[in-house]
Amino acid sequence: MQHITSEEIAEMEKLFRLNLINSVTGYKSANLIATKSEKKGVNVAVFSSVTHLGSNPALLGFITRPTKEVARNTYKNIKENKYFTVNHIQKNMIESAHQTAAKYDEEISEFQQTGLEEEYLDNFYAPYVKQSKVKLGCEYVNEYYIKENNTVMLIGAIKHIYFDEGIQAPDGWLRLDDAETVAINGLDGYTLPSLLDRFHYARPGQEIKSFFKKED
Numbered sequence: 271m272q273h274i275t276s277e278e279i280a281e282m283e284k285l286f287r288l289n290l291i292n293s294v295t296g297y298k299s300a301n302l303i304a305t306k307s308e309k310k311g312v313n314v315a316v317f318s319s320v321t322h323l324g325s326n327p328a329l330l331g332f333i334t335r336p337t338k339e340v341a342r343n344t345y346k347n348i349k350e351n352k353y354f355t356v357n358h359i360q361k362n363m364i365e366s367a368h369q370t371a372a373k374y375d376e377e378i379s380e381f382q383q384t385g386l387e388e389e390y391l392d393n394f395y396a397p398y399v400k401q402s403k404v405k406l407g408c409e410y411v412n413e414y415y416i417k418e419n420n421t422v423m424l425i426g427a428i429k430h431i432y433f434d435e436g437i438q439a440p441d442g443w444l445r446l447d448d449a450e451t452v453a454i455n456g457l458d459g460y461t462l463p464s465l466l467d468r469f470h471y472a473r474p475g476q477e478i479k480s481f482f483k484k485e486d
C-alpha cells in the first residue's frame with residue numbers, strides 16, 4: 271500500500287496536494303447553492319461541503335472562505351438577505367454545475383451563463399435550480415469562524431423541501447439514486463452512486479437486517 275506522511279504532504283506540489291487531499295476524505299455531497307442580491311442579481315455556485323447537522327431542528331452547514339481578496343458572492347448574498355437554496359446536482363447537469371465554479375463578476379448570473387434555470391417557489395426569496403430533483407429552501411442561522419484555515423461554517427435552517435414523490439419510501443427516506451443525484455470525488459470528479467443495501471437500526475449482538483432482502 272502507498273504510504274504518505276504529513277511531512278511529504280507539506281512538500282507536495284500545490285495542485286497535486288489539492289487533488290490528493292480533496293479526494294482522500296471520501297465522496298462528498300454535490301449541491302448548487304443559489305442566492306439573490308437586490309442590487310447585483312442572482313448567483314448560483316457548486317459546493318461539495320454541504321453536510322447534515324441535525325434533524326430536529328433540521329439544520330445543515332457548509333464551509334466557505336469569506337476572504338477579502340476574492341469576492342464570495344454566495345456568502346455575501348446570504349449575509350445580506352438571509353435566504354439561500356441548496357439544490358442537488360443530477361447526472362444530466364454536471365457540466366453546467368461545474369461551470370458555476372468559474373469566477374464570474376458579481377453582476378453576471380451563472381444561471382444565464384450555464385443554462386441552469388431559476389425557479390421561484392412559494393414566495394421564497396432565493397431562486398431554486400429548476401432542473402434539480404431535490405431542493406431545499408434555507409434560512410441563515412449562524413456562522414462559526416474556523417481559525418485553523420480561515421474559513422467559515424455557515425449554518426442554515428431547512429425551511430422548505432421539494433423532491434419528486436417517486437423517490438420517497440413510506441418511512442420518509444429518500445432514495446437518491448432514483449433521482450440520479452451525483453456525489454463529488456475530489457474537486458472535479460462527479461460520480462453516480464448506486465445503492466447496495468439499506469439496513470435496520472444496528473444493535474449489539476443482533477445480526478444486521480436488510481430492508482430489501484427477504485429472510486429465508
Ligand SMILES: Cc1cc2nc3c(=O)[nH]c(=O)nc-3n(C[C@H](O)[C@H](O)[C@H](O)COP(=O)(O)O)c2cc1C
Nearest residue numbers: 315316317318319333334335341342343344371457
Ligand atoms: C466540485 C467543487 C466543489 C466546491 N465546493 C466548495 C465549497 O464547499 N466551498 C466553497 O467555498 N467553494 C467551493 N467551490 C468553489 C466555488 O464553487 C467557487 O469559488 C464559486 O466561484 C463560488 O461562487 P461565489 O463567489 O458566487 O460564491 C467548489 C468548486 C467545485 C468545482
